[in-house]
Amino acid sequence: xxxxxxxxxxALPGLPAVKPxxxxxxxxxxxxxxxxxxxxxxxxxxxxxxxxxxAEGRLVDLRSVTPSPRAEEVARQVDKDPRLVELILRESxxxxxxxxxxxxxxxxxxxxxxxxxxxxxNVASAAEGEFALLLxxxxxxxxxxxxxxxxxxxxxxxxVIINDSFGRPxxxxxxxxxxxxxxxxxxxxxxxxxxxxxxxxRVTEIGLADExxxxxxxxxxxxxxxxxxxxxxxxxxxxxxxxxxxxxRPPEEDLFR
Amino acid sequence: xxxxxxxxxxALPGLPAVKPxxxxxxxxxxxxxxxxxxxxxxxxxxxxxxxxxxAEGRLVDLRSVTPSPRAEEVARQVDKDPRLVELILRESxxxxxxxxxxxxxxxxxxxxxxxxxxxxxNVASAAEGEFALLLxxxxxxxxxxxxxxxxxxxxxxxxVIINDSFGRPxxxxxxxxxxxxxxxxxxxxxxxxxxxxxxxxRVTEIGLADExxxxxxxxxxxxxxxxxxxxxxxxxxxxxxxxxxxxxRPPEEDLFR
Numbered sequence: 128x129x130x131x132x133x134x135x136x137x138a139l140p141g142l143p144a145v146k147p148x149x150x151x152x153x154x155x156x157x158x159x160x161x162x163x164x165x166x167x168x169x170x171x172x173x174x175x176x177x178x179x180x181x182a183e184g185r186l187v188d189l190r191s192v193t194p195s196p197r198a199e200e201v202a203r204q205v206d207k208d209p210r211l212v213e214l215i216l217r218e219s220x221x222x223x224x225x226x227x228x229x230x231x232x233x234x235x236x237x238x239x240x241x242x243x244x245x246x247x248x249n250v251a252s253a254a255e256g257e258f259a260l261l262l263x264x265x266x267x268x269x270x271x272x273x274x275x276x277x278x279x280x281x282x283x284x285x286x287v288i289i290n291d292s293f294g295r296p297x298x299x300x301x302x303x304x305x306x307x308x309x310x311x312x313x314x315x316x317x318x319x320x321x322x323x324x325x326x327x328x329r330v331t332e333i334g335l336a337d338e339x340x341x342x343x344x345x346x347x348x349x350x351x352x353x354x355x356x357x358x359x360x361x362x363x364x365x366x367x368x369x370x371x372x373x374x375x376r377p378p379e380e381d382l383f384r
Numbered sequence: 385x386x387x388x389x390x391x392x393x394x395a396l397p398g399l400p401a402v403k404p405x406x407x408x409x410x411x412x413x414x415x416x417x418x419x420x421x422x423x424x425x426x427x428x429x430x431x432x433x434x435x436x437x438x439a440e441g442r443l444v445d446l447r448s449v450t451p452s453p454r455a456e457e458v459a460r461q462v463d464k465d466p467r468l469v470e471l472i473l474r475e476s477x478x479x480x481x482x483x484x485x486x487x488x489x490x491x492x493x494x495x496x497x498x499x500x501x502x503x504x505x506n507v508a509s510a511a512e513g514e515f516a517l518l519l520x521x522x523x524x525x526x527x528x529x530x531x532x533x534x535x536x537x538x539x540x541x542x543x544v545i546i547n548d549s550f551g552r553p554x555x556x557x558x559x560x561x562x563x564x565x566x567x568x569x570x571x572x573x574x575x576x577x578x579x580x581x582x583x584x585x586r587v588t589e590i591g592l593a594d595e596x597x598x599x600x601x602x603x604x605x606x607x608x609x610x611x612x613x614x615x616x617x618x619x620x621x622x623x624x625x626x627x628x629x630x631x632x633r634p635p636e637e638d639l640f641r
Contacts, residue, residue, distance in 0.1 A: 131603055132611075134393050224639040231639065239554040292590070296553055296640035297496040298561070299633050300571045300591030302598065314557045333549070334557030335602075341559065342599030345592075345619060346388055354389075362602060376556050382481040382488065383553035383640050 134361035137162065138346040138354035145177075145355075147184035152276035155356055159281065164358070171286035171362060172277060173343035175355035176262060176306060177246065179269050179289050185261040187214060205230050211245065214259055218243035223384060234262070237375035238306065239384065240293055263289065266307025267370040274309040286311035286364045288371075290340035290347075296383065303344025305336035308371035311364035312336075335364075336371055391618035394419065395603040395611040402434075402612075404441035409533035411435075412613055416538065421615070428543035428619060429534060430600035432612035433519060433563060434503065436526050436546050442518040444471060462487050468502065471516055475500035480641060491519070494632035495563065496641065497550055520546065523564030524627035531566040543568035543621045545628075547597035547604075553640065560601025562593035565628035568621035570594075592621075593628055 139158030145151070151174065159166060166172070180186070194202065194209035198216055202209035205225050212230070216222075219232035223239055234243050244262040263269045266289045274287040289307030305313060313336035343357035378384055396415030402408070408431065416423060423429070437443070451459065451466035455473055459466035462482050469487070473479075476489035480496055491500050501519040520526045523546045531544040546564030562570060570593035600614035635641055 132395050132397065134603065136391050136393075136599075138389050140389065226639065229639070295591070295633075297633050297638060298591060298594065298631050300589040300594065300631060302559075302591045302594050304555070332557040333601075334552070334555060334559045337555065337557065337559050338598040338602050341595040342393075342602060344590075345595050345599060346391065374555050374557060376552075376554050381554060382483065382486070 131361045131363055134359060136342060136346055137164065137358045137360065139356040139358065140354070142178075142355060145181040147181065147186065149182045150276065151178060151182050151273060151356075152280045155277060156280050158356060166277065166281040166283040166285060166358070167360065168284045169286075169360075169362070169364060170283060171288060171311060171339055171359040171364060172273070173288045173290055173340060173357045173359060174273065175347055175353070176244070176266070176289055176291040177260060177353075178355040179263050179266070179273075179307070180246075180260050183263050183269065185263060187259050187261060189214075189257050189259055201225065201230070211242075211247070211259055214245055214261065215243040218245065218261060233378075233384070236262070236266070236306070236372070238293075244291055244306075262291070262306065267309065267372055268307075270307035270309035270371070284310070288336050288340055288343070290343055292344060303337075303341040303347075305334075305340040305371045305374060308336040308369070308374075310368055312366040313369045313371050314373050315366065334374055337374060388618045388620055391616060393599060393603055394421065394615045394617065396613040396615065397611070399435075399612060402438040404438065404443065406439045407533065408435060408439050408530060408613075409537045412534060413537050415613060423534065423538040423540040423542060423615070424617065425541045426543075426617075426619070426621060427540060428545060428568060428596055428616040428621060429530070430545045430547055430597060430614045430616060431530065432604055432610070433501070433523070433546055433548040434517060434610075435612040436520050436523070436530075436564070437503075437517050440520050440526065442520060444516050444518060446471075446514050446516055458482065458487070468499075468504070468516055471502055471518065472500045475502065475518060490635075490641070493519070493523070493563070493629070495550075501548055501563075519548070519563065524566065524629055525564075527564035527566035527628070541567070545593055545597055545600070547600055549601060560594075560598040560604075562591075562597040562628045562631060565593040565626070565631075567625055568593065569623040570626045570628050571630050572623065591631055594631060 141161045189210040192210040194213040198213035199209045202212040224231040246260045270287040287309045288305045290303045292301035293304045315333040315335040318331040446467040449467040451470040455470035456466045459469040481488040503517045527544040544566045545562045547560045549558035550561040572590045572592040575588040
């Protein structure tokens with residue numbers, strides 16, 4: 128493995144708002160045109176979860192949601208909209224922690240996260256607060272599809288990551304995390320490699336896709352300057368492709384669930 | 385706040401092995417020379433914890449360590465060197481989780497981490513296994529000193545981050561995290577900012593220094609190609625400077641300790 132000396136991250140400018148059914152590879156091609164750059168083999172294209180979810184039609188009108196009695200009860204306990212809690216519970220395996228204003232769940236995909244990743248910011252709505260945006264149905268599958276589509280429309284063999292901002296248990300502030308990954312090793316295994324002095328490394332696995340996701344997040348913004356697509360150029364992404372699902376620590380290995 | 389369109393990360397080449405008492409700003413100046421680049425105002429210089437610890441003389445000869453009875457007992461339980469456990473306990477407020485081969489503690493600086501961040505890889509030793517490297521005494525103070533030294537020797541007003549690789553509770557693989565920070569807001573507060581559609585953002589704080597630390601970690605490597613200094617260029621680091629200590633979630637806000 129050769130580690131890069133230099134990498135560059137480029138946020139694509141001027142992407143239009145994404146609607147259900149939009150082909151994101153087409154929007155990327157437009158953005159590349161506007162930025163006057165070509166996609167290259169080995170680039171990693173990082174998509175903000177929100178645009179992937181929007182393109183996949185994961186927007187839910189809260190007026191269409193009928194909360195179950197359990198959702199009503201949890202909503203009272205945590206002081207949230209019962210319809211939102213209903214969606215959170217549908218998207219989750221179980222509640223991990225709850226407290227007023229806080230609902231940390233194990234998402235059906237295994238992510239331990241607040242509100243099952245359901246977002247009410249940057250979601251267009253006629254009546255504010257009436258829409259919620261769920262995570263993609265299967266973000267690793269979305270990443271694979273996007274990778275194939277980019278190969279067709281831009282002619283480059285890239286890696287693709289779908290990122291989201293997660294809170295962390297012991298640290299303040301969110302950090303970008305990979306919820307979908309294709310075409311690169313989401314996890315890099317260094318087991319058995321010698322360190323600088325020939326000792327075998329004990330720390331053995333690097334969350335490569337998460338570090339890329341965090342880096343891209345630096346350019347995306349969370350507020351009104353949001354830029355949902357970032358190209359990461361110059362990384363060595365060789366190695367067996369591993370989906371973001373491998374980044375989920377199995378519950379039986381987990382000391383903090 | 386303007387978010388950058390483009391950022392670049394550059395790993396400094398050819399740094400010599402660091403010895404206690406070395407002035408890291410001088411090594412950075414040499415590396416910049418070798419890379420034929422100048423440090424610019426607004427650059428963020430990210431140092432791997434190991435080189436800062438080595439320069440500050442935080443290497444401990446394990447033969448000089450006498451384990452306490454408690455360290456002996458914990459060492460038996462987790463199957464680690466009792467002298468190493470003694471150092472871990474000295475550097476910690478308390479044990480958070482333990483299991484065979486795993487010792488997660490609350491470091492005296494508040495970081496919840498394995499082995500109090502004490503490292504035995506990439507630590508030169510005559511007799512292998514006889515040395516351990518502790519975290520810097522006060523990494524935020526180290527970052528401030530490095531920032532002042534870089535201003536003197538390179539004439540640039542930079543941000544400085546000291547990073548380390550942390551394991552995460554629910555995700556496999558390590559990710560770079562900021563343990564020291566100077567000259568930039570370690571935490572960026574977005575509270576009250578409108579999102580794309582005018583709704584006030586609910587997710588309010590971004591772990592800016594942690595995302596920069598993770599990005600830099602992509603270029604550092606953990607094994608024999610280690611490059612301990614990375615320049616991050618093009619970020620907007622305006623805002624009130626906040627030390628990495630603000631990234632530590634206070635125990636009373638923490639649901640997972």
